[in-house]
Amino acid sequence: MRLAWGGRASSGGFPHWCGAGLLCLAVALGALLYWFEPSTTPWWPRCWFYEATGWQCIGCGMSRAFHSALHGDWAAAWRLNPLVWLAVPWAAAVWVTSNRTRRWLIACGVGSAVGFLVWRNATLIWFAQLVYTN
Numbered sequence: 001m002r003l004a005w006g007g008r009a010s011s012g013g014f015p016h017w018c019g020a021g022l023l024c025l026a027v028a029l030g031a032l033l034y035w036f037e038p039s040t041t042p043w044w045p046r047c048w049f050y051e052a053t054g055w056q057c058i059g060c061g062m063s064r065a066f067h068s069a070l071h072g073d074w075a076a077a078w079r080l081n082p083l084v085w086l087a088v089p090w091a092a093a094v095w096v097t098s099n100r101t102r103r104w105l106i107a108c109g110v111g112s113a114v115g116f117l118v119w120r121n122a123t124l125i126w127f128a129q130l131v132y133t134n
Contacts, residue, residue: 034070038063055121058083058113083116 038044049057061080069077078085087109094105 030066030070033063033067037067058117058120083113086112 036044044063047057047060049055050060059081062084065077065080065084068074068080090105090109094102094109097105
């Protein structure tokens with residue numbers, strides 16, 4: 001018996017059971033995020049980039065944002081990390097598009113992520129200078 005990859009043997013995609021496993025993993029992580037608040041839970045992983053540099057990476061606040069969204073606090077979720085709400089439909093679009101479009105979407109996504117990283121930390125530096133110099 002041969003496993004069918006991505007619905008067809010020659011498509012080169014993931015086997016169907018990988019999709020089911022990823023769905024189960026997403027549900028389990030969602031349940032953990034619903035029941036445990038990431039900033040007060042000691043075993044929840046901290047951002048190594050923030051710990052090392054003091055700058056926020058593109059993912060900083062993402063788990064807290066999902067926690068807030070799961071509890072219906074959409075404003076707090078947006079405030080903690082607005083990139084999450086753009087990354088979810090972007091990832092879905094990358095998943096379902098053709099290879100040519102996928103390359104373009106990945107390039108736009110990487111450029112947007114780098115731009116968000118610079119903007120997020122530049123505004124923090126600017127705001128800190130504004131507060132501490134006046």
